[in-house]
Amino acid sequence: MDKKEWPLWEIFIRSKSGLSHKHAGSLHAADAEMAIEHARDVYTRRNEGVSIWVVKSSEVIASDPEDEYMFESAKTKIYRHPTFYDIPEEVGHM
Amino acid sequence: MDNHNNIHSLEAKFEAKIDSEIKIEPKDWMPESYRKTLIRQISQHAHSEVVGMLPEGNWILRAPSLRRKVALLAKVQDEAGHGLYLYSAAETLGISREELYQQLLTGKAKYSSIFNYPTLSWADIGAIGWLVDGAAIMNQVMLTRTSYGPYARAMVRICKEESFHQRQGYEILISLSRGNAEQKKMLQDAMDRWWWPALMMFGPHDSASTHSEQSIKWKIKRKSNDELRQDFIDATVLQANYLGVNIPDPKLKWNEERGHYDFGDIDWEEFWNVVNGNGPCNKQRIKDRKKAYEGGEWVREAAMAHAEKRAKRKEEKVA
């Protein structure tokens, strides 16, 4: 079959102003405009959104889940967390 | 490390994730059989949502009031969305949408056999919402905790939308239960026809279910067919009593000792007969899906051609 399929788009929805866009799912559409219309019809039927981003799935670059060392170095650096430091209780909340 | 060892360590890692309730995501390594099982189950689920629109669509133009019509229309629209969420989840496993459609249209893939029964009266629309969506909800609530991330996320979204489906169906039946003798008869007739097929939705007995055991081990499923069926019956009897409708099972009886309802034997011959293509509407359903697919072909092509033209025009402007 040499018929071209509609490409896949990743859909991001901002549920209300003040919050960031969040991945909602994906869908097929001929172009970005249609992807936004379809996203409105499937992902915001109950007022779930005030803004939509669409990104062609093929344009998403992802980290490699098999790369064991990718997130390794942060694991041992507990001194990056506030609880690592001892502050006397008398000082109050810090 | 040689290849053989490699596979073993990947498998061990996969199983460790399953054991510690870490979801499997699309790019993670997974056994081929896990992938295949998921594609089969998720696509079957997607096809069910899509084919499930047909028996209900049959009544949209004949809904008895505007209130009922907008509700049914919104419900059927939701089911289309459910189909989409699930097809997308299946596609993350490396199968294309086109291939999934073809599997449905050629009969290679199955869908829930409940949708091969006809909707003969308006009461059937109530019964579908109450019993069919009710049974689906039992299954889908369990699947929000399935081990494959995209499937679980699709299920969370679907479950949020399902609750209204069951409620609008039950409300239809409440109206009928308070109606005249003819309406009450319609209600009972729908109950008589939908009760057993609804119980069959959970699939064969655990002892006869080929995929169940492995699916539970992989935490694709969290409860067996028989457990889900029992949960459904236990939850539904009270709702039937409120409607004053008779459940067509003389063996249905509360069992104090088990803390569950006992119920009669399911007609598995009927079940397999419908699964194997000989239900009242199997041929009609596939015919309708084919008609929609083929009828939409020129629209899909025209949209693509339009998009390409528009992209080219933009390019020319920039240049």
Ligand SMILES: [Fe+2]
């Ligand atoms: Fe659904």
Ligand SMILES: [Fe+2]
């Ligand atoms: Fe539903």
